[in-house]
Amino acid sequence: MSSPNSNANANPIIKYVPFQSKSDPSFWMKLGDHKLNTLRLTQDPIDIQGTFTIQSTITHRGTHEDSKLSSSASCFPGRMRFDQDSIDISSSITSEQEDDINSSNTDTTIQPNKSNKNNNSTVSVSNENVITHGKIQILNTLESFKTINKNELLNKYCLGNLLKACGVDLLSEEFLEDGSGMMDDTTTSTTSIQAALTAFYCLCHLDLKSHKVLYWFAFPVLTPAPGKSIRYSSSKNDSTLPPQCSLKRAWGETKVRHLHEAVHQLRLENIQIPHPAFFIIVPQSQQDGHDDDDHDINNNTNDSDNTFTSLKCLHFSFQNYENLSEGEKEKCMFAFLDITSNTLPEQHEHDNDNEEEEKNKDTEQIPVGWTLRNLIAYLVLKLNLDGDISIISYRPSVIRRIEQESIAMTSTTTSTSTGVNDSSILLQVQLPPKDDYKWPKNSATKGGENNNNNKSTPYTCVGWELNARSKPGPRSVNLAPLLSPAHLAQQATDLNLKLMKWRMIPNLDLQRLSNTRVLLLGSGTLGCSVARTLLGWGVRHFDFVDNGKVSYSNPVRQNLFDLVDCERGGKDKAIAAAEALKRIAGPTIDSKGHVLTIPMPGHAFGEKEVESVKDDVRKMQQLIDESDVVFLLTDTRESRWLPTVMARASNKMMINAALGLDSWLVMRHGGNVPNNRLGCYFCNDVVAPENST
Numbered sequence: 001m002s003s004p005n006s007n008a009n010a011n012p013i014i015k016y017v018p019f020q021s022k023s024d025p026s027f028w029m030k031l032g033d034h035k036l037n038t039l040r041l042t043q044d045p046i047d048i049q050g051t052f053t054i055q056s057t058i059t060h061r062g063t064h065e066d067s068k069l070s071s072s073a074s075c076f077p078g079r080m081r082f083d084q085d086s087i088d089i090s091s092s093i094t095s096e097q098e099d100d101i102n103s104s105n106t107d108t109t110i111q112p113n114k115s116n117k118n119n120n121s122t123v124s125v126s127n128e129n130v131i132t133h134g135k136i137q138i139l140n141t142l143e144s145f146k147t148i149n150k151n152e153l154l155n156k157y158c159l160g161n162l163l164k165a166c167g168v169d170l171l172s173e174e175f176l177e178d179g180s181g182m183m184d185d186t187t188t189s190t191t192s193i194q195a196a197l198t199a200f201y202c203l204c205h206l207d208l209k210s211h212k213v214l215y216w217f218a219f220p221v222l223t224p225a226p227g228k229s230i231r232y233s234s235s236k237n238d239s240t241l242p243p244q245c246s247l248k249r250a251w252g253e254t255k256v257r258h259l260h261e262a263v264h265q266l267r268l269e270n271i272q273i274p275h276p277a278f279f280i281i282v283p284q285s286q287q288d289g290h291d292d293d294d295h296d297i298n299n300n301t302n303d304s305d306n307t308f309t310s311l312k313c314l315h316f317s318f319q320n321y322e323n324l325s326e327g328e329k330e331k332c333m334f335a336f337l338d339i340t341s342n343t344l345p346e347q348h349e350h351d352n353d354n355e356e357e358e359k360n361k362d363t364e365q366i367p368v369g370w371t372l373r374n375l376i377a378y379l380v381l382k383l384n385l386d387g388d389i390s391i392i393s394y395r396p397s398v399i400r401r402i403e404q405e406s407i408a409m410t411s412t413t414t415s416t417s418t419g420v421n422d423s424s425i426l427l428q429v430q431l432p433p434k435d436d437y438k439w440p441k442n443s444a445t446k447g448g449e450n451n452n453n454n455k456s457t458p459y460t461c462v463g464w465e466l467n468a469r470s471k472p473g474p475r476s477v478n479l480a481p482l483l484s485p486a487h488l489a490q491q492a493t494d495l496n497l498k499l500m501k502w503r504m505i506p507n508l509d510l511q512r513l514s515n516t517r518v519l520l521l522g523s524g525t526l527g528c529s530v531a532r533t534l535l536g537w538g539v540r541h542f543d544f545v546d547n548g549k550v551s552y553s554n555p556v557r558q559n560l561f562d563l564v565d566c567e568r569g570g571k572d573k574a575i576a577a578a579e580a581l582k583r584i585a586g587p588t589i590d591s592k593g594h595v596l597t598i599p600m601p602g603h604a605f606g607e608k609e610v611e612s613v614k615d616d617v618r619k620m621q622q623l624i625d626e627s628d629v630v631f632l633l634t635d636t637r638e639s640r641w642l643p644t645v646m647a648r649a650s651n652k653m654m655i656n657a658a659l660g661l662d663s664w665l666v667m668r669h670g671g672n673v674p675n676n677r678l679g680c681y682f683c684n685d686v687v688a689p690e691n692s693t
Contacts, residue, residue, distance in 0.1 A: 078339035134200035165196035166381035216474035233430035262313035278316035335392035338369035397421035486586035522633035
């Protein structure tokens with residue numbers, strides 16, 4: 001690497017395009033379900049993952065002037081995507097929650113995609129994406145989200161990983177006292193380095209009642225102290241090239257094709273891992289081990305296409321760099337996948353007609369990808385590099401998935417065609433001294449984001465995402481319009497019940513209540529009130545039995561009916577009550593009405609009614625056998641006798657509720673364990689049932 005330029009401060013400052021989060025509704029829906037069923041009241045951060053890759057863009061059709069303007073001014077930030085697969089539920093299940101999860105079958109429309117979690121080589125892997133790892137912290141109250149120190153969180157959970165990956169001795173720097181955020185000794189591996197340099201952090205508040213999410217993503221990067229900005233340097237070997245130059249212009253198409261072939265070969269050799277975010281490029285001479293300067297990849301002239309036969313691409317790691325020979329270290333380059341959707345203005349060789357115009361284009365700089373900041377920090381702090389260095393902003397036109405079965409058919413020239421549409425940029429960077437990354441005590445910059453709130457180390461990181469108005473602040477999303485009314489109603493009911501369970505009744509078995517099928521014999525005042533109460537406790541399976549019709553005197557006392565049910569002689573009470581429950585709580589409620597007459601002692605019937613009575617008895621016996629709990633809610637004493645006998649014969653739990661003019665009775669019997677029988681309604685009454693009407 002060459003020595004620093006004497007006029008480094010006159011060189012342009014490198015501008016970056018921060019990451020922008022792109023969270024699918026499925027991500028927040030699954031996270032909300034995970035919070036409700038697994039995390040509950042805990043506010044500890046959990047591990048999640050994201051992805052990013054080259055994004056396709058649509059070219060604007062317009063005038064020539066418009067295209068000139070858009071080519072230099074338009075810039076679409078790289079997006080890190082989060083969806084339902086970003087959350088690994090199994091990684092955050094505690095031992096106390098495992099039983100609840102195993103027994104839960106909560107209705108969720110989001111199911112995790114487990115296709116990428118197997119090690120079977122025949123399974124398709126999303127190797128066209130870069131996988132990133134980070135944490136998300138869900139705060140229980142909006143007030144805590146507003147008041148929590150955001151920069152302190154970033155330093156606590158992210159700075160340690162960055163410094164450890166960059167080889168900073170945390171003990172000598174008197175790092176965080178509690179050791180939070182530290183990584184283990186495996187940070188020299190490829191995956192751990194990439195995970196640290198592309199990490200993220202998210203702070204959010206989930207309003208599970210209104211289905212609104214307030215969130216703020218951060219993509220942390222190590223930043224130099226104020227006034228120590230990283231700058232471009234002059235081109236190392238060709239003064240005619242600007243410090244930011246199209247790779248095709250600097251190298252020629254042949255070299256660019258070699259680069260794509262090398263990257264493609266690296267992916268073929270590691271098909272089961274994601275696309276690399278960083279890599280090392282080493283030129284290969286015609287004779288292995290030949291160190292002729294003509295083979296220097298940094299010989300930036302477009303007529304040098306034949307100075308080497310190929311390029312070798314290595315995973316970005318400390319070990320891979322150390323294994324290079326001194327000559328390879330001098331000639332190698334570093335590259336990062338840049339998913340920023342912007343391009344340099346067209347650059348051509350200077351001529352007499354447009355020399356001034358081309359000169360202006362050469363001095364025009366466009367922002368580059370956010371991950372370059374951590375790459376430069378790693379090169380300085382870990383690899384101890386200094387001076388001028390060439391870095392490739394790798395921007396292929398598209399990155400395609402490599403399937404296992406297609407490897408045998410892949411030729412060595414598979415990726416050569418992509419070089420024609422390549423938008424990669426060659427960057428000439430002036431690496432800062434190590435000390436530039438150490439912040440002086442009590443230093444701060446404008447805006448508050450770069451404030452050094454970490455009192456235990458001179459290093460700091462920044463990276464909180466801008467909101468939709470391009471200002472520092474959180475973003476929000478409203479999921480309610482995307483959800484069906486049935487889902488909203490069910491989730492709201494579940495939330496109330498689970499809050500009761502967490503805070504007051506830890507032993508409450510909500511899943512058992514949800515799966516319980518209840519039979520309500522009687523759909524009058526008692527039947528309507530009991531049904532509404534059970535609905536509020538999460539019961540979802542109802543059968544109503546009644547032979548009456550809704551009259552005009554009923555709606556004021558029986559809360560499942562209204563005046564419409566009384567018209568044209570009145571609807572059947574059992575059917576009207578079942579329909580009302582579905583209107584109230586949505587179609588997820590399994591509610592049925594059965595018009596049956598319960599035979600009663602003292603109530604005679606004619607010979608023509610015998611078959612009808614038998615059918616009613618058989619149907620009622622079937623309903624009792626299929627139910628888990630029977631509620632006996634009829635309005636006469638004798639109508640309770642036959643259902644009581646049937647429930648006892650089937651050993652079903654029966655809840656008997658009765659109202660009188662000046663008294664009431666609620667009792668339970670049936671559903672007993674052996675030798676522990678409870679007395680029934682008539683065991684406590686020596687008077688035989690008779691016709692009381």
